[in-house]
Amino acid sequence: MSDPVPKIRLRGLTKRFGDKTVLEGIDLDIMPNTSMVVIGGSGSGKSVLLKCILGLITPDEGTIEIDGKDVLRLDRAEREEVRAHIGMLFQNGALFDSLPVWENVAFGLLARRAVTRGEAKARAVGVLEQVGLAASVGDLWPAELSGGMQKRVGLARAIAAQPDILFFDEPTTGLDPIMGAVIDGLIVDCVKRLGSTAVAITHDMLSARRIGDRAAMLFKGRIVWQGQATDLMNSGNDMVDQFTHGRREGPIQMELRR
Amino acid sequence: MSILDFVQKVGRAALDTCVGTGRLALFAVEGLSHVVRPPFYGRMFGRAMLEIGYLSLPVVALTAVFTGMVLALQSSTGLSRFAADSAVASLVVLSVTRELGPVLAGLMVAGRVGAAMAAEIGTMRVTDQVDALTTLSTNPMKYLVAPRLLAGLLALPLLVVIADILGVLGGFIIATVKLGFNSGIYLTNTLDFLRTDDVVSGLVKAAVFGFLIALMGCYHGYNSKGGAQGVGAATTSAVVAASVLILAFDYVLTELFFAR
Numbered sequence: 001m002s003d004p005v006p007k008i009r010l011r012g013l014t015k016r017f018g019d020k021t022v023l024e025g026i027d028l029d030i031m032p033n034t035s036m037v038v039i040g041g042s043g044s045g046k047s048v049l050l051k052c053i054l055g056l057i058t059p060d061e062g063t064i065e066i067d068g069k070d071v072l073r074l075d076r077a078e079r080e081e082v083r084a085h086i087g088m089l090f091q092n093g094a095l096f097d098s099l100p101v102w103e104n105v106a107f108g109l110l111a112r113r114a115v116t117r118g119e120a121k122a123r124a125v126g127v128l129e130q131v132g133l134a135a136s137v138g139d140l141w142p143a144e145l146s147g148g149m150q151k152r153v154g155l156a157r158a159i160a161a162q163p164d165i166l167f168f169d170e171p172t173t174g175l176d177p178i179m180g181a182v183i184d185g186l187i188v189d190c191v192k193r194l195g196s197t198a199v200a201i202t203h204d205m206l207s208a209r210r211i212g213d214r215a216a217m218l219f220k221g222r223i224v225w226q227g228q229a230t231d232l233m234n235s236g237n238d239m240v241d242q243f244t245h246g247r248r249e250g251p252i253q254m255e256l257r258r
Numbered sequence: 259m260s261i262l263d264f265v266q267k268v269g270r271a272a273l274d275t276c277v278g279t280g281r282l283a284l285f286a287v288e289g290l291s292h293v294v295r296p297p298f299y300g301r302m303f304g305r306a307m308l309e310i311g312y313l314s315l316p317v318v319a320l321t322a323v324f325t326g327m328v329l330a331l332q333s334s335t336g337l338s339r340f341a342a343d344s345a346v347a348s349l350v351v352l353s354v355t356r357e358l359g360p361v362l363a364g365l366m367v368a369g370r371v372g373a374a375m376a377a378e379i380g381t382m383r384v385t386d387q388v389d390a391l392t393t394l395s396t397n398p399m400k401y402l403v404a405p406r407l408l409a410g411l412l413a414l415p416l417l418v419v420i421a422d423i424l425g426v427l428g429g430f431i432i433a434t435v436k437l438g439f440n441s442g443i444y445l446t447n448t449l450d451f452l453r454t455d456d457v458v459s460g461l462v463k464a465a466v467f468g469f470l471i472a473l474m475g476c477y478h479g480y481n482s483k484g485g486a487q488g489v490g491a492a493t494t495s496a497v498v499a500a501s502v503l504i505l506a507f508d509y510v511l512t513e514l515f516f517a518r
Contacts, residue, residue: 056389080395088393094386098378108394113297157394 005068007032007165007197008053013062015048015221022048023059024221030214035191035198037212037229039205039243041252045221046201047091050167053199054088055079066165084112087158087196089187091170093150095142101128101153102138108161127156130193131186148179152186159190166191168200172207184210205244208232217243219252285403285477292397292404299405306409310371310468311416317370318363322421325358326350326428334437346437347444348451350429355456356516359421360414361508364467367414368474368500375406375475376496380482380489388480403476407469414468415461422460459515466511467504474500 006029013026022045030036040046051057053064055071064071066082074082087108095104103110105127106120115123125135131152142150151171158166171187172180184207191198200211208215212229217240225237232244242250333349379402382388391398426448433439474496482492 051389054389054393056392083393084395086393088390090386090390092385094390096382096387096390107396111394111396 004031006030006065007034007067008199009063009065009068010053011063011065013049013052013059013064015045015052015057015059022221023052026062026218026221026223028216028223028226030197030199032197033195034213035188035200035211035229037208037215038199038201038218039203039208039215039232039240040201040218041203041243044218046218047169049218050169050199050201054086054167055083084108084161085164086167087161087163087165088167089151089154089158089169089171091173093142093147093154095150095153095157097142099142100138101140101142101145104142104153105138105156105160107157112161123160124156127160128153130159130190131156132182147174148176148182151175151179151183155183155186155190159194162194164196166194166196166198168198168202168211170202170204171200171211172202172204177206180204180207181210187211203243205232281481282473282477285480286407286473288399289403289407289473289476292400293408295400297400299401302401302405303409306406306472307413309374310367310406310409310472311413314367314370314413314417315420317366318417318421319424321362321366322354322359322424323428325362326354326425326430327432329353329358329425330429330432330437334433343437343439344447346433346439347429347447350433351426351448351452352456354425354429355422355452355460357460357508357512359418359425360460360463360467361504363414363418363421363464364471364504365501367417367468368471368504369497371410372471372475372496372500373493375472376479376482376493377489379403379476379479380492383480383482384485384489398480403480406472406476410468410470410472411465412468414464414471418460418464422457455515459511462515463508463511466507470503470507471500474503 008028008030010026010028013023014021015023026049038046038049048057052059058072069082071079071082096107099107102121102124105124109115109120109123110117121138125138128135128138133149133152133156137145137149137153142153145153168187171183175183187198187200188211198211200208202208209229209232214226215229215232216223216226217237218224219239225235225240227235232240235241235244238251242252329350330346333346334343337343337345337349379388382402388398388402391401430441430444430448433444434441478492478496478499482488
């Protein structure tokens with residue numbers, strides 16, 4: 001029996017900005033219906049990796065396959081089709097502050113002309129309830145929401161079109177520990193309910209273990225370790241151990257600019 | 259600094275200018291191409307028309323009225339030295355329709371709307387909202403830029419029609435109330451000297467200026483980076499660039515329309 005096709009397969013992914021190499025030959029397989037957590041320090045290339053997979057940044061070398069298709073070789077229409085099955089929760093929510101909450105949530109549905117505005121609002125209210133927000137929140141503006149509520153609305157927008165793949169960029173950054181746990185719980189529930197494949201980038205170890213089935217660590221643009229998320233705290237890898245336990249001493253030295 | 263360093267700096271500046279101009283031209287072409295290719299975002303276009311046209315009306319109207327008033331007063335005192343007071347009406351109407359209506363409306367809208375566009379799109383850029391649009395199957399150029407370019411192109415001529423009328427009205431009020439002109443003769447002089455070309459050239463200028471204002475607001479906002487400081491810089495650049503371009507294109511268009 002042949003091996004199952006990874007939902008996302010990266011091979012030799014390299015990205016440079018000027019003379020700085022941010023990603024260097026990344027090889028990574030993410031199997032269907034699994035949650036992969038990518039950890040790493042600030043500036044390790046996590047966000048660039050996510051933006052490359054999303055198609056927001058074009059890598060200099062390497063391939064990105066989604067469901068076996070090399071997305072870098074697809075034309076614009078085909079890429080749009082692939083993107084239509086992807087949901088993304090941005091670090092700061094990235095809600096459209098010129099639109100009320102319900103229009104933010106239903107934006108993808110309205111953009112694809114898939115439903116009328118009335119139907120879109122009803123769907124948005126339903127999705128808001130799935131992330132624990134009352135229907136009345138739909139008529140508020142993003143600026144009227146707390147940080148935790150903005151994350152929930154961002155999550156609702158990401159899952160509204162029932163995507164196959166979900167990306168989470170630092171989902172708990174800026175939240176208190178309880179709200180962080182709530183968001184993580186919602187993420188796990190949504191991923192399970194939709195049967196989606198999830199990729200999260202974070203440097204919150206508690207969040208990484210709550211969300212992830214698998215984990216990988218990125219350091220200076222390279223994957224230095226990957227394994228089960230449950231092994232994060234005792235991986236046997238010096239770099240991962242230093243990072244997950246927050247030790248000052250170890251193979252990772254903070255680079256200070258002089 | 260050696261001569262070689264100086265030449266290198268001049269060359270780099272020239273190259274940067276060429277690259278910047280090329281980028282701007284490509285941005286404008288792409289933006290315009292989305293104006294004629296579906297899907298169309300009617301709500302965004304309506305919002306932009308409201309912002310550029312309707313909400314700019316008070317400031318443009320006040321500018322036009324006061325400009326017409328000042329023009330009548332100044333031209334009257336100047337022309338009376340040559341016993342040519344009767345030319346006040348024609349001078350006011352030609353100045354307003356050909357030149358001051360579109361240029362002053364353009365400059366006022368550049369300050370009000372160009373800055374707002376750059377700030378809004380710039381903030382969307384630095385808070386990942388532009389990337390969020392892309393992930394939601396929406397082309398940001400089509401959603402954010404094309405409706406604004408079209409609205410700029412259409413709204414400013416409408417504003418200038420109103421500015422022309424109010425500018426002439428301002429001159430009429432000063433001429434008849436303060437300077438003692440006969441209202442019937444003033445109106446007859448105004449209409450006798452006004453030709454269709456004068457109004458049309460002003461409206462064409464307004465359309466070009468409206469497009470330039472929207473283009474500068476969108477371009478600088480879309481390419482802003484670096485947080486609040488970057489958005490502030492984009493806003494300043496949008497207003498300065500639009501104002502300078504309005505004055506430069508005013509000369510070019512005047513040359514095209516009226517140079518013999």
